[in-house]
Amino acid sequence: MKLTTATAFNTASRMQRSGSRSASVTALQNRTSNKQTKETIMNQPIKRVLFPMMAIIFLIAACAPAQAPTQDPAEIQRQIQESVALTVAAQNAQATEQQALIVPSNTPLPTQTEIGAVDTPTPLIPTATPFVIVPPTSSSSGGGGGGTTVKPEYACDIIGQRPYDDTYFKPKDTFDVKWTIVNTGTKTWAKGLDLKYQTGPQMTNINRIELPEMKPGDQYSVVMDATAPADEGYQVMVWVIEGGFCFPYVRIIVEK
Incomplete structure (x- = not known):
């Protein structure tokens, strides 16, 4: 139990x-x-709020513009210059078009000019023009049956000249210049008067010669080396005696 x-x-x-x-x-x-x-029960309201908020955040992120890339300062300057150049070109083109639209004023037509005679061609070699030395004039006294000739105080004459007038030479040809000078006046030439180059092509290798004392009637010969000019045609070289009363010269023709 x-x-x-x-x-x-x-x-x-x-x-x-x-x-x-x-x-x-x-x-x-x-x-x-x-x-x-x-x-x-507590999580249900949180989920109801959280999902819409996340959806709104995603939509905002998708619609937001992308961040602009950082540009190079040199590239920005180049774009500005191109913009300015295009603006200036457009303004110039607009100004040109406006100028083209301006109606020109009525300009009278030029009157017809009468055509004259055609000039004849000038020959390469000019016609012969003699080089003349005018001697001093002599005075004469009147009388019943005639008069007497008075000679100048200072005068000269050139004789025996070389080369002769209008002698032909080729360019750069060499030759001699010779003058025989005669005192044809009434005064004696003082020693040391200069015979010197005056004008025309310089053909001689010197440009001055001192003369000796020369009484009336005396002669003095001068000889110099010369070269023909390169230019064609008449060539005249003129010298002068100090005081301007005597003019020796050379006149030649140069042809190729």
Whole structure:
């Protein structure tokens, strides 16, 4: 009997402990379930707000303009210069078009000019024009039966001239110039009078000669080396005795 009672007591104790354990487990499960339910209920409003906000953020990011790249200062300057050049070119073109649209004023036509006679060509070699030295004029006194001639105080005559007038030479030909000068005046020429080059092409290699003393009737010969000019045609070289009363000269024709 005692054994049975003890056994029943042990069994009841076990059942009580088992029931208590089940109740504890059930209570724990209920608490966990309640917690999850609360979290689910609390998370639902957050999700309802979070998803629209994320969608709005993505839309704003997609619609926002891309960041402009940083340009090189030199490139910016070049673009400005091109813009200015194009503007100036457009203004010039516009001004040209406006100028073209201006109606020109009526300009009278030029009158017809009568065509005169055609000039005859000038020959390369001019016609012979003699170079004349005019001697001083002599005065005469009138009388019943005639007059007497008065000689000038200072005068000259050139004899034995070389080359003769109008002698032909080729350009750069060499030749001698010779003058024999005669004092045909009434005065003696002082020593040291200059015979010097005056005008025309310089053909001689010197341009001045001192003359000796020359009494009336005296003669003095001058000889010089000369070269024909390179230019074609008549060539006249003139010299003069100091005082301007005597003009020796050379006149030649140059032909190739």
